[in-house]
Amino acid sequence: MAGVVGGAFLSSVFQVIRERLASQDFRDYFHERLWKKLEITLDSINEVLDDADIKEYQHRNVKNWLDDLKHDVYELEQLFDVIATDARSKGKMRRYLSLFIKRGFEDRIEALIQNLEFLADQKDRLGLNKFTSGDCEIGVLKLLREFRAVSKSCNDIFVGKDGRVIPRILPTAPLMDKSAVYGREHEIEEMTEFLLSDSYSETFVPIISIVGVIGMGKTTIARLVYNDHKIHEQFELKAWVYVSESFDLVHLTQAILREFHSSETYSEDMEILQRQLQQRLAGKKYLLVLDNIWNENVECRKKLLLPFSNGSSGSKLIVRTPHNEVASIMASTRLLRLNQLNESDSWSLFVHHAFLGKNIFEYPNLESIGKKIVEKCGGLPLALETLGQLLQNKFCETEWIKILETDMWRLSDGDNINPILRLNYLNLPSNLKRCFAYCSIFPKGYEFEKRGLIKLWMAEGLLKCWGRDKTEEQLGNEFFNYLVSISFFQQSVTMPLWAGKYYFIMNDLVNDLAKSVSGEFCLRIEDGNVQEIPKRTRHIWCCLDLEDGDRKLDHIHKIKGLHSLMVEAQGCGDQRFKISPSVQKILFSRLKYLQVLSLSGCNLVELADEIRNLKLLRYLDLSHTEIASLPNSICMLYNLQTLLLEQCFRLAELPSDFCKLINLRHLNLNGTHIKKMPPNISRLKNIEMLTDFVVGEQRGFDIKQLAELNHLQRRLQISGLNNVIDPADAVAANLEDKEHLEELSVSYDEWREMDGSVTEAHVSVLEALQPNRNLMRLTIKDYRGSSFPNWLGDYHLPNLVTLELLGCKLCSQLPSLGQFHSLKKLSISGCDGIEIIGAEICGYNSSNVSFRSLETLRFEHMSEWKEWLCLECFPLLRELCIKHCPKLKSSLPQHLPSLQKLEIIDCQELQASIPKADNISDLELKRCDGILINELPSSLKRVILCGSWVIESTLEKILFNSAFLEKLEVEDFFGPNLEWSSSDMCSCNSLRSLTITGWHSSYLPFALHLFTNLHFLMLYDSPWLELFSGRQLPSNLCSLRVERCPKLMASREEWGLFQLKSLKQLCVSDDFEILESFPEESLLPSTITSLELKNCSNLRRINYKGLFEQKTAWTIYSILDSKYEYSLYAPFN
Secondary structure (H helix, E strand, C coil), X not given: CCCCCCHHHHHHHHHHHHHHXXXXXXXXXXXXXXXXXXXXHHHHHHCCHHHHHHHCCCCHHHHXXXXXXXXXXXXXXXXXXXXXXXXXXXXXXXXXXXXXXXXXXXXXXXXXXXXXXXXXXHHHHCCCCCCCCCCCCCCHHXXXXXXXXXXXXXXXXXXXXXXXXXXXXXXXXXCCCHHHCCCCHHHHHHHHHHHHCCCCCCCCCCEEEEECCXXXXXXXXXXXXXXXXXXXXXXXXXXXXXCCCCCCHHHHHHHHHHHCCCCCCCCCCHHHHHHHHHHHHCCCCEEEEEECCCXXXXXXXXXXXXXXXXXXXXXXEEEEECCHHHHXXXXXXXXXXXXXXXXXXXXXXXXXXXXXXCCXXXXXXXXXXXXXXXXXXXXXXXXXXXXXXXXXXXXXXXXXXXXXXXXXXXXXXXXXXXXXXXXXXXXXXXXXXXXXXXXXXXXXXXXXXXXXXXXXXXXXXXXXXXXXXXXXXXXXXXXXXXXXXXXXXXXXXXXXXECCEEEEECCHHHHHHHHHHHHHHEEEECCCCCCCCCCCCCEEEEEECCCCHHHHHHHHHCCCCCCEEEEEECCCHHHCCECCHHHHHHHHHHCCCXXXXXXXXXXXXXXXXXXXXXXXXXXXXXXXXXXXXXXXXXXXXXXXXXXXXXXXXXXXXXXXXXXXXXXXXXXXXXXXXXXXCCCCHXXXXXXXXXXXXXXXXXXXXXXHHHCCCCCCCEEEEEECHHHCCCHHHHHHXXXXXXXXXXXXEEECCCXXXXXXXXXXXXXXXXXXXXXXXXXXXXXXXXXXXXXXXXXXXXXXXXXXXXXXXXXXXXCCCCCCCCCCCCCCEEEEECCCCCCEECHHHCCCCCCCCCCCCCCEEEEECCCCCCEECCCCCCCCCCEEEEECCCCCCECCCCECCCCCEEEEECCCCCCEECCECCCCCEEEEECCCCEECCCCCXXXXXXXXXXXXHHHHHHHHHHHHCCCCCEEEEEEECCCCCCCCCCCCHHHCCCXXXXXXXXXXXXXXXXXXXXXXXXXXXXXXXXXCCCXXXXXXXXXXXXXXXXXXXXXXXXXXXXXXXXXXXXXXXXEECCCCCCCEECCCCXXXXXXXXXXXXXXCCCCEXXXXXXXXXXXXXXXXXXXXXXXXXXXXXXXX
């Protein structure tokens, strides 16, 4: 196994150690003889590290030497951390009293110096030399040094005050840039055509497998097609699931359910999981990517694919695999084999990355060299992209010649790591190498969040900025962006942005590289096959389950020098391994040097007092646990920087001595039930992330504790503002000086009646909480005042992008919001005092267009709102939603040129026409009988209509004039049978999904068989509906659901189901006890794969003859009544 890249990696560590040795605190602990001896020894080793950086890939002895050196340097860092903690935690008197322990420190430092001296003596025997300018050796070592020197002169890197090299950070790469893909146009077109086609009639979902060796571009093509807008519009459900090499079917099926956003509680029983997946996919057109399949087991494939017959016609699976055998075992419908790029495409790809938009003809001397470099890459896209990025914006001929002459293929020690990737790694500066190597702790396919990883780097001391004018977060952000720019990190396909957080992933090759350079110092324990853990291991990620959780922890306990322990719980609920107090006591007593501890999502209900033993702990994650309280001993963790308690819903209070955590920077309380802040939290002057600040009952003065917390960043939620009575306390909170806050939410507790003096006090308090002008997002919830603050109506917040005014019941007039030039999203809800919205909301500056940037506008639950008078604005509005405004009478804006989505729900008094907007694609009208459609938008794709008048006045127009309509839902028609003048609905060939609920007349006014491309049909709660008009169903129907329709059920033999050659799923319910036997012979077509019977309490017999005449695989799911459930599965074909 390859060791950690020594060289520059360790030189950055040496720099940090030198800085510490210069500190008086450290010199107080040692005789001058010792620290001078240590400095000399480290300098002796440091001068040969560059040479060792390359030779470790050519000589195993050098690799072993670097491993030994790294181990001793870790020990030295660890000892210095202990000394620094001891120095900070003791006063002068106590430090003198503790002088007797100096001898213990000196003994340990003496032993380490002896080890380092021994290693220094070995460097000559290993042939490690100090690099000199006269050295004529041509190799990667000289190449890299020249890279750095030349790049510095070209402003591609810069050198800090401490001499360390930092790259110029390039812009973050986009999720996928089609213009950067060369030579794959045919494959992309073929794959897109396959996914969009509905011509496949297999019993099971059609599969396209992308096959090619590592680095051939399989992921690039899959990501590009997956994110194409045409693909996005085609499928109702999309999911991308990474399949680990050691996967099991249960956990893979759970992952697929999660990615399809199923709300089910996930069982550990495979049969139940597959039924849940079947139900989730029933009638839906879905696309699933199974990324990185290696398993060649046929039986495993059969079980995996069993639920996937339930989707609508047109559903597809994409399989990405390096092996032809896997594609064959998966019974792929289409095989997409990727070969090497030809010479022309290879050159184009290289030029794209190396010249980054510059004209290659301006550098004729580089073209011939570049083509020889491209020839060495053998048409491998990964190699071409990597070398292009390595030479990006470097136009010195010498650099290109060095790359050409470098024997890149010798940069491998037989560990199958791509040598060009390794070359890119070798070109990273030292401290960035350490950050990248740390990422080897993550399993393959693991999605990590950007800010979360930066916090981990900080906790491990990888972002020490000695002498820098940057914060560690800023440096970490630059490092992260650089790793994205060279494609070591890629944005997640499944959730690139989730809950305001950006998620990333390392592809398998990069993950292997990280593991190679971290060696035995980082360990992932992913399955039950855990052996003895190497003593040098410093970082562990492990998965604990009920079966072998104890055995894994027994091995982990023995690694006393462990720095990071990240635990992931396997299973759900009580099926997870419990981290009991007794387990914690052992952990916390033996692993005293932990700096990172993550127990997020584990079965944890209390934290043991022994947590106090972890004096060096800087990062503690207890998120998503059931912990109810924190022991006061946690306040002894003076080094703690990050404490994450997100979604600890049982947590109601923080310890009384919490203010002692003076180094705390990040505190996440989101989703907790904290009732008040701990005393003296204002002492946490370094805190940068504080998600929630709770003002306790009768503790309004607590808000003053925010006064000195001026380093707060990103988001802050202040709740319990109803407890603040004195405006002076609010002024003292000093929100206006918190210039790094981007988002502010202020909220009050549950509404209750108040007298006038209290109401006016709330006005003054909110006025005093004026935020900084840099604020971008603001929410005011359940405000008790009678008017909004003045700072919300003027130009004080020029950067405001999002504003939410929720439950502000006493305010009778909205502020002037139209002049917020950056405002894109405005939500107003529950403001019961508003009766008229007039010109005041637009502002009084007639020279400016009101709401010139607004894209989304929502009014909800406005019980007293009657008139909307400000109508001539909103040039960029894309979404307008008006819900539950029962008294609103007039009017609606009529000119909204950018509008795409319109929702009007429960506005019974509204008399208006919908806006004139040619681009509306999504229309929802429910219980708003006064709404008229004078001009029907021509681009409608999704329509929901509810209420007799809306349906009667609108449905016919939509069906006869909407050429692009794909989804239609109709609810609650109580009128007489409708008679339409025409039955020509050829314009509705695009309709794919139709849902009719609560149709209370005897027949439909249109013939269903005219919807020739309809795939999904649901009829629900329509007790009077007797027959389908025309007595025929659409010929391409794939999924049919008929529930609570007794008369329709009685005529089931007239539906003509046996003629439907595409029908796969059928669900019927018998709430009115009609069925005694089901199904009748020849009722069902041979294509049926899933039959669901609901609420059939009168069913006496399942007619197996009517079932077994089917020629294909099938599944029955039958609920006879509320007490019994039966499932029958036929053999898989």
